[in-house]
Amino acid sequence: MKDISNKEYKELYEQKRPKAKLSTNCLKAFCVGGLICMIAQAFNDIYTKVLGIGAVNAASFTSITMIFLGALLTGLGIYDDIGRFAGGGSLVPITGFANSVVSPALEFKKEGLIFGVAAKMFVIAGPVIVYGLSSSMIVGFIYYIVRMILL
Amino acid sequence: MKAYVMTFIVGGIFCAIAQILLNKTQMKTAHILVTYVVGGVVLSVLGIYEKIIDIGYAGATTPIIGWGHALMQGTIAQIEAEGLIGVFTGGLTAAGGGVAAVLLFGFIMALLFNPKTKK
Amino acid sequence: MIKRGMQTYAMEKTIYIADTYAIAGPKEGEGPLGKDFHKICVDDTCGCGSYEMAERQLCFDAVQAVIQSSQVRPELYCGGDLLNQIISTSFTARQIGLPYWGVYSACASFGQAVQTVATAIESGGIQSGIVSAVSHFSSAERQYRMPLEYGGQRPDWAQWTVTGAGAARISTEDSNQNGVIIKDFTIGKVMDLEVSDVDNMGAAMAPAAVDTVLQHLSDTGRELRYYDMVVTGDLAVYGSELFVELLKRAGIEAQAVHRDCGAMIYDTQNQNVYSGGSGAGCFPSVFCSTLYDKLVDGKVERMLCLPTGALLSTTSSQQGESIPCIAHAFSLEREKK
Known part of the structure; x- marks a missing residue:
């Protein structure tokens, strides 16, 4: 099994793989x-x-x-x-x-x-809450700073 | 009636985009959901998502990207009213209902039902 | 035991697979091999409180059946499964009280168990031993994938974990006059062609199966057509295509003699199983029923068995590692009368 490189094999299995409809x-x-x-x-x-x-x-x-x-x-x-x-x-x-x-x-x-x-309970949905809340807080903080400068 | 047609179309488009990402990229479901939520936050603060809701009604608020928008709008409202503390309290003030509800319903369902094997 | 070439060992004693027993779940029972299994569970919980306990029950029932069919008490029990720390097999061993070696080669565990017991018999230490392997769709799903009620899609090349178990009694005595002998075996090497998609097990494992076949043929000096049937464990439909293609590139035509248990156990067109079956119970449940019957009936004279296994864990795949795979081969022949 030394006569096929990893790259060649990747091409082979991707070509043989059933196409997603x-x-x-x-x-x-x-x-x-x-x-x-x-x-x-x-x-x-x-x-x-x-x-x-x-x-x-x-x-x-x-x-x-x-x-x-x-x-x-x-x-x-x-x-x-x-x-x-x-x-x-x-x-x-x-x-x-x-x-x-x-x-x-x-x-x-x-x-x-x-x-x-x-x-x-949150093994799958946890990331959504973590990133949703964190990003809203970070963006909110930026919004707060920008608002202070502009007003 | 127009509201329902637009809801169907806009909601459908958000779902079809997710399907393309699932089939055409290496992204798993968690990646897509996180991208949608963060995207909702960013589009919201730029004022773009408000316009999408005007077009798409529940088609824009029901997908998880609308939850990001709700988080951001709550944060902005609390900052306007309370200042810096609003950065921390705003998100869950507006969008906490969903999280609280899912916790309770999840717990109740777990008490009532058992997982069934797939067919 | 005589060493042949690099990785193959030929038996000096006449070692029989004296008896087998296969149990399958309801979905497997509805498949094309349904009539061959010794027992089909009506309910895949087997009346137990959890799917882990159900898996253990499958294993115990199969092992118990081959122990009871023996006149003498077997001296060793050897087997494996997919659950963390191989609890299904170890808890079965707790119940049956035989000396026990737990082995793990993922879905190739049955192959490793056969090789281990054959070696123990060759050494003169024991006369007979039991081998088994088991898997359960629902327990595998929660350990390796998503909760059962999670609404996700998997790609068409994914595979369906078989709910089933197989057990065999390996012995120097052929108590049922079945005449199936273990001729030799080839210990596999770990192959990794950097497939890292956990839904793509067929592609990950095919090179390991090919490597072991080529090594076996070169060690024994045989050609592939020496065998009436070459059986891989759980490459499923799509992995089998790759297996045949890779052998073709090595100059060997395998299409006519090759069968795959993962492709055989389900009606892959109509049973909603994606590319076919997988799991530690896939090979043993098919081997201990359909394939063993073919040998006993004389429909197949010589068979090369190649259970294949993917040696990943959820931790290794989450950390972005590719999937190392293995295939252990053993060859069976009908005894010449």
Whole structure:
């Protein structure tokens, strides 16, 4: 097995590898993702127009509702099938965030409520919170300095 | 009705971009989610994301990139109102509801359900 | 034991694979080999409280079956699995109470176990021993990949961990008159052609299988067509193409005699398993049922078995290391009457 270099082998296996069906995958992701957002829009309309909640709070309630749905579908064992079908379509909406928190919480239940459920809950979603909050604080600090100089 | 069409299109586009990144680059899901959130923060402070929401409604707020925007808008609002401390308190004031909710729902679901094997 | 060439050892005694037992999960049971397994679990939890315990139960049931079919008590138990610190096999050993050697070569553990027990018999130390290997989809998924309920996509060249176990009794006595002899074996070398994508195990492992085949042929002076069947462990459909292609480049035509357990165990078109099966239980569950039956029935006279294993850990792959792989070969023949 000395007659093939690592580089030659990489070319060989990449050429033999089944091609990802990009257009079909994108279409699935587009449709499922769009549909999830439309459901969110429907809840938002119900909260603002029917229940008369203010825009800011209605947005929060909408997020929380979508997170609940994502969590419930994960618990019922449906969200992983949606994810396998839709890929990015169910990953990017906030329901996917809920899925990434709830799935390890379920998975590690056997290790107990403290070391399992609670400790493992953010193994996948942790980076999103860390980078989201950190970046908003860093950018916020820059915003604060710039605002001080300009005013 | 227009709001729903635009929601579908804008939300769909954010998801399709994620799909392209998944299939065409070495990025894993965590990389994509982090990129989206940080991207949301940056677009928000530049005032661009506000315009995207005007076009896309829930199609722009539901994807995780909208959560970055909510974080940033909360931070800005608190800085305006409270000064420097707003840098630290603003993010979770605006976007903390989602984190708190996911914690609670995650815990409840873990009590109610067990993971099932894939088919 | 006589050393042949660099890495191959020929048996001086007549060592039989006297009996085998294979258990598979429900999905494997619905596959093309479903009728061959000795037992198919209706429920992949096997009635246990966790998937780790279910995996242990599969292993225990298979091992227990080959122990019970023996008139004399085996003197050694040797096996391995994929869970950290090979708990499935070690906890099985705790239950059966035989002298125990745990081995680890990832999905090639069965091959290493066969070689270990054959060596122990050749040394004159023991007369018979048990080998086993096991894996479970759901326990492997949580250890190596994502939680079961996580909604992610995997590429088409990914593989599906087999829920299944196989155990065999290796002995100087052929109690069932099955007539399957271990002729010789080749200890594999670790090969790493710098494949680092953990979803691309077939491509990572194919060079290791090719290396061991070429070494085996050069050590024994045989040609590939000496064998009626050359069986790799878990390269799956896509890895098998690479295996055949790499051998072709070395001037050997393998397409006609090559089979892969990962490609055989599932209907890869319709069972949603991507490229095919993988896992420590993939080779043993197919070998201990379908393949062993072919040898016993005389449909295959000479077989070269090549369980393949990827020797990575989640830590090594997260730190960006490529995947070192191994294949251990053993050749089987029907006894000439």
